[in-house]
Amino acid sequence: MAKQYIGKGLLVPDHVITRLMMSELENRRDQHWLLDGFPRTLVQAEALDRICDLDLVITLNIPFETLKDRLSRRWIHPPSGRVYNLDFNPPQVHGVDDITGEPLVQQEDDKPEAVAARLRQYKDVAKPVIKLYKSRGVFHQFSGTETNKIWPYVYTLFSNKITPIQSKEAY
Numbered sequence: 001m002a003k004q005y006i007g008k009g010l011l012v013p014d015h016v017i018t019r020l021m022m023s024e025l026e027n028r029r030d031q032h033w034l035l036d037g038f039p040r041t042l043v044q045a046e047a048l049d050r051i052c053d054l055d056l057v058i059t060l061n062i063p064f065e066t067l068k069d070r071l072s073r074r075w076i077h078p079p080s081g082r083v084y085n086l087d088f089n090p091p092q093v094h095g096v097d098d099i100t101g102e103p104l105v106q107q108e109d110d111k112p113e114a115v116a117a118r119l120r121q122y123k124d125v126a127k128p129v130i131k132l133y134k135s136r137g138v139f140h141q142f143s144g145t146e147t148n149k150i151w152p153y154v155y156t157l158f159s160n161k162i163t164p165i166q167s168k169e170a171y
Contacts, residue, residue, distance in 0.1 A: 006109055011121055014043040022047055041125045045132055056161050057133040058154060059126075061143040067119055072112045075104040 002012045002020060021038055029051070039045040048054070073086040077097040084091045084104060092098050108114055133139035140157055144150040 006107075008108060010109070011040070011118060011125075014041055018044050018047045022051065025051060039129060040122065042128050042132065045129050054133070054136075054138055056157070057139045058157070059130065059139070059141050060150060061141050062145060064116075064119060066145045068112060068115050071110055071115045074110045075106050077102060077104055 001016050005012045005016070017038065017040075021035075021044070025033065025048075039048050070085065070087070075084045075086070075091070075095070076082065077084075077100065079102070080097070080099070082097060082099070083089070086094075091104060095104050096102070097104055109118065130139060142150050142153055
């Protein structure tokens with residue numbers, strides 16, 4: 001059901017994404033999580049509150065035009081899910097998957113008009129969520145346009161707030 005909304009360039013409605021996420025997170029109660037893009041609305045945040053207390057919430061404040069440009073340059077190979085970006089991970093041959101030679105497609109929600117609409121919609125619904133997490137003292141914001149310049153600050157925050165997890169996968 002979520003795929004139908006995403007394919008049209010729309011945000012997945014609360015009732016759909018919340019049911020999906022709560023089901024997944026309930027199955028992982030005894031694990032550590034890193035959530036990306038959830039919760040986006042107060043309804044989602046309230047549902048998450050019922051199953052956990054968040055340690056840390058971050059947002060990346062990236063200029064609108066930068067986000068729009070990056071997302072608009074994303075192309076995928078649907079059968080495999082491989083993602084290419086024309087700026088920093090381009091295919092060897094434009095429009096063609098490196099491995100299979102099959103055509104790449106740009107999803108509807110990655111086209112410039114859809115990206116712009118999605119970003120505007122996100123900004124409106126995220127304001128109350130940001131306010132909620134600021135009031136709890138768990139919210140942190142980082143600004144910039146380049147991952148390699150923002151990441152050291154994000155990493156330092158994680159390192160200072162969350163105990164490192166030792167697992168077999170980390171080796």
